[in-house]
Amino acid sequence: xxxxxxxxxLTLQFRTDEGLVTAxxxxxFSLAKGEVIGLVGESGSGKSxxxxxxxxxxxxxxxxxxxxxxxxxxxxxxxxVLSLRTARELNVVRGGAISMIFQEPMAxxxxxxxxxxxxxxxxxxxxxxxxxxxxxxxxEMLDRVGISDPHKRIDQFAFELSGGMRQRAMIAMALxxxxxxxxxxxxxxxxxxxxxxxxxDLMKDLVSEFHMGIIFITHxxxxxxxxxxxxxxMYLGRIVEEGPVREVIRxxxxxxxxxxxxALPRLDDLESPLTPVPGDIPSPLxxxxxxxxxxxxxxxxxxxxxxxxxxxxxxxxxxxVACHLHDKKEASA
Amino acid sequence: xSDDILISADRLTVGYPLGGSILRKxxxxxxxxxxxxxERGSFFGLVGESGSGKTxxxxxLLKAAPITGGSATYRDDEVQYDLAxxxxxxxxxxxxxxxxxFQDPYAALSPRMTVRDIIAEPLExxxxxxxxxxxxxxVREIAARxxxxxxxxxxxxxxxxxxxxxxxxxxxxxxxxxKFVVADESVAALDVSIQADVLNLLKELQSxxxxxxxxxxxxxxxxxxxxxxxxxMYLGRLVETAPxxxLFAMPRHPYTRALFSAIPSLDPDDRGTAQxxxxxxxxPLNQPPGCKFHTRCPNAIDRCKSEEPQLKDPGDxxxxxxxxxxxxxxxxxx
Numbered sequence: 001x002x003x004x005x006x007x008x009x010l011t012l013q014f015r016t017d018e019g020l021v022t023a024x025x026x027x028x029f030s031l032a033k034g035e036v037i038g039l040v041g042e043s044g045s046g047k048s049x050x051x052x053x054x055x056x057x058x059x060x061x062x063x064x065x066x067x068x069x070x071x072x073x074x075x076x077x078x079x080x081v082l083s084l085r086t087a088r089e090l091n092v093v094r095g096g097a098i099s100m101i102f103q104e105p106m107a108x109x110x111x112x113x114x115x116x117x118x119x120x121x122x123x124x125x126x127x128x129x130x131x132x133x134x135x136x137x138x139x140e141m142l143d144r145v146g147i148s149d150p151h152k153r154i155d156q157f158a159f160e161l162s163g164g165m166r167q168r169a170m171i172a173m174a175l176x177x178x179x180x181x182x183x184x185x186x187x188x189x190x191x192x193x194x195x196x197x198x199x200x201d202l203m204k205d206l207v208s209e210f211h212m213g214i215i216f217i218t219h220x221x222x223x224x225x226x227x228x229x230x231x232x233x234m235y236l237g238r239i240v241e242e243g244p245v246r247e248v249i250r251x252x253x254x255x256x257x258x259x260x261x262x263a264l265p266r267l268d269d270l271e272s273p274l275t276p277v278p279g280d281i282p283s284p285l286x287x288x289x290x291x292x293x294x295x296x297x298x299x300x301x302x303x304x305x306x307x308x309x310x311x312x313x314x315x316x317x318x319x320x321v322a323c324h325l326h327d328k329k330e331a332s333a
Numbered sequence: 334x335s336d337d338i339l340i341s342a343d344r345l346t347v348g349y350p351l352g353g354s355i356l357r358k359x360x361x362x363x364x365x366x367x368x369x370x371x372e373r374g375s376f377f378g379l380v381g382e383s384g385s386g387k388t389x390x391x392x393x394l395l396k397a398a399p400i401t402g403g404s405a406t407y408r409d410d411e412v413q414y415d416l417a418x419x420x421x422x423x424x425x426x427x428x429x430x431x432x433x434x435f436q437d438p439y440a441a442l443s444p445r446m447t448v449r450d451i452i453a454e455p456l457e458x459x460x461x462x463x464x465x466x467x468x469x470x471x472v473r474e475i476a477a478r479x480x481x482x483x484x485x486x487x488x489x490x491x492x493x494x495x496x497x498x499x500x501x502x503x504x505x506x507x508x509x510x511x512k513f514v515v516a517d518e519s520v521a522a523l524d525v526s527i528q529a530d531v532l533n534l535l536k537e538l539q540s541x542x543x544x545x546x547x548x549x550x551x552x553x554x555x556x557x558x559x560x561x562x563x564x565x566m567y568l569g570r571l572v573e574t575a576p577x578x579x580l581f582a583m584p585r586h587p588y589t590r591a592l593f594s595a596i597p598s599l600d601p602d603d604r605g606t607a608q609x610x611x612x613x614x615x616x617p618l619n620q621p622p623g624c625k626f627h628t629r630c631p632n633a634i635d636r637c638k639s640e641e642p643q644l645k646d647p648g649d650x651x652x653x654x655x656x657x658x659x660x661x662x663x664x665x666x667x
Contacts, residue, residue: 042524043495163383164613192382192551194610197595201609219524222597226604245601263529265554267596270581274558276530280494 004181004213005072006030011065021284023049025237036214038228044281046237047217051183055093056084095126099174103186105166109158116154119173126177141172145202164195185217200226225249233257236292243319253321255299339545340371340394346402347393361617363389365569378560379549384614386569387549391515395431409512429459432511436518438498442490448501449486455509479504496527515547532559553592557581565589568625571644575651585653588626632661
C-alpha cells in the first residue's frame with residue numbers, strides 16, 4: 001500500500017502567557033491509502049492538535065519544532081504541509097485533499113446560512129464548477145449519506161435538522177470535494193448510541209466506496225475496535241503505543257492502554273468492579289520528567305521511569321510501544 | 334405506599350403548552366403517564382435516547398419541571414410531600430432533601446467563585462448553617478468525602494480537570510445533606526479513565542451517606558455497572574423496567590435489545606453483526622399512534638400501529654410494554 005501522509009517527529013508548542021506549552025511531542029506515524037487509523041487518548045492528550053496540524057489549522061501561537069515534517073502524497077506530487085503559508089497554498093490541505101468532520105455538528109455549520117449554500121460554496125472554492133453542478137453534487141451526497149428528501153433538506157438551516165442528521169450532512173459536506181484523507185474528530189461522541197451505530201456504519205461504507213484514508217479521533221475504544229485498522233494511543237502529546245487494532249486491543253503492551261481498556265464498563269462482566277486509571281492527566285504546563293505517564297502508572301519500575309524518556313520498542317513489524325517495561329525485556333532476552 | 338419507597342410516581346405526566354388556538358391548545362407531553370417507585374438506598378437507572386424524556390422525568394421528581402398530571406410522592410423518616418402541590422416552606426425544605434448533579438462540569442461551576450464558595454453556596458442560600466465557621470466545617474467535611482483537599486478549596490474551577498470538577502459538583506449537591514440525588518448524565522462528559530473513578534465515588538457516597546440515586550444515562554454499560562434497578566424510556570413512556578441483572582440477562586423490549594446491539598463491541602472481529610435500529614426518535618410533537626416505537630421496530634405488526642401496549646408485570650418484577658415480547662423471546666434462542 002502506498003503512503004498517503006507521513007508525519008515525522010511532529011513537535012508542537014503553544015506560546016502562552018505562562019510560557020511555551022508542549023501539546024505534541026515527537027509524534028510520527030503514517031497512513032496508507034484506504035487505511036483507517038484510530039487516534040485514541042484522553043482529553044488533553046494532543047490528538048486533536050495532531051490532527052489539526054495536518055491541515056495547518058492550529059492557532060497562530062503554535063510553534064512547530066524545526067525537525068517536524070508532514071508530507072502529503074497527492075496525485076500532483078508531494079506536499080510539505082508545514083511549509084504552506086498563503087491561503088491559496090493551504091487550499092490543498094484545507095478541503096482539497098483533506099477534509100475534516102468536527103465533534104459538535106451544531107457548531108460546525110453556520111446557523112444563518114442554509115446547508116445547501118455552505119455545501120455549494122466549498123465545492124465552488126475547491127473545484128471549478130457552476131453553481132448548478134455544485135448543487136447537483138451536494139444533493140447527490142446528501143442522498144448518499146442517507147438523508148431523506150435531499151432536495152428539501154438542502155434549503156434548510158442546521159437547526160432544522162436533528163443531531164444525527166446534522167452529522168450526516170457534515171459528512172456529506174466533507175466528502176463532496178472527494179478528499180483523499182478524512183479527519184474525523186470525535187464524530188459520534190455527541191450522538192446517541194443508536195445513531196452512533198448508524199454513523200459508524202455509514203463511514204465504513206464510505207471508506208470502501210471512496211477508498212480514502214481516515215484518521216478517526218476518539219476516546220472510545222469500542223468505536224476504534226469497530227472502525228480502525230490501526231491504532232495510535234496518545235498520552236500527553238506522545239504516542240505511547242501503536243499497532244494493528246486487534247493486537248492493541250487484545251494484547252495491549254503499554255500500562256496506559258491496559259488501563260484504558262480496563263476502565264471500560266463491560267457488559268459481559270457485570271461482577272468485576274470498575275477500575276479507573278488513577279489520578280488525573282497532568283496539566284501540560286507541568287509535564288512530568290521521564291516517562292510522561294509515570295505519575296499514574298501502576299506498573300512503575302522505579303527511578304528509570306521518573307528520569308529517562310522511554311524509547312520506542314518495536315515489538316514486531318507493526319506494533320511499537322514506548323515503555324521501560326519493554327526495554328527491560330529486550331535487555332534480558 | 335410501603336415504608337421502603339422514597340419516591341413514588343403514579344401516572345406522572347409533564348406537559349408543556351404550545352399555544353395554538355383557544356379551542357385546540359396543543360400540549361407537548363415530555364413525560365407521559367409514567368409510574369416509578371424508587372426504593373430507599375437504591376441506585377435507580379433511567380436509560381433512553383435524547384428526546385426520550387429522561388431528564389424531564391428527573392426534573393419533575395425534583396419539582397423543577399411542572400407536573401401536569403398524575404401524582405408523585407416523596408417520603409422519608411421525617412416528612413411526606415405530595416410533589417404536585419408542593420410550595421412555600423415545604424418546597425424550600427424539599428430543596429435540601431433532593432438535589433441534582435449536572436452533566437457538564439465545565440458549564441455547571443461559576444468561573445468567578447472559589448471552590449469553597451461554590452460548595453458553600455447551597456448552605457448559605459438555604460440558611461442551613463448559623464455561622465461562617467460552621468459553614469466552613471460542613472464544606473471541608475463534604476469536600477474530604479469527595480476527595481478534595483484544603484488546597485483545592487482556595488482555587489477557582491479553571492484550575493481543575495473534568496474529573497475534579499465533577500467531584501466539586503458532587504460536593505455541592507451533597508452539602509445540604511440530601512436524601513435523594515438525581516445524577517443527570519453525570520459521567521457522559523468525562524473520559525473513560527476518569528468516568529470509572531467518578532462512578533466508584535458515587536457508589537461509595539451512596540453507601541456511606543445512605544443516599545438514593547436516580548442515575549440518568551444514555552450509556553447502558555455504565556448503568557449496568559452502577560444501578561440496581563433500571564427503567565428504559567422511549568418518547569415519554571417507560572417501555573421496560575426491571576432489576577439490573579434481570580434486564581441485562583434477557584432484555585424483553587425490542588427497543589432495549591436494539592440499544593444493546595448498538596453498543597460498539599470491543600472485539601474488532603465482531604463488526605456490524607448486530608441488528609441496527611433504523612431512523613431516529615420521532616418528535617414528541619408528532620407522536621405515532623399505537624406503540625410509540627412501532628415506526629422503528631423491526632417486529633411491528635398491525636396491532637402495534639393502533640393499540641398502545643401498557644407496561645405490565647408478568648409476575649417476576651420485570652415489567653415490559655410490548656404486545657409481542659413473549660413470542661419474540663421464544664423466537665430468539667437464549
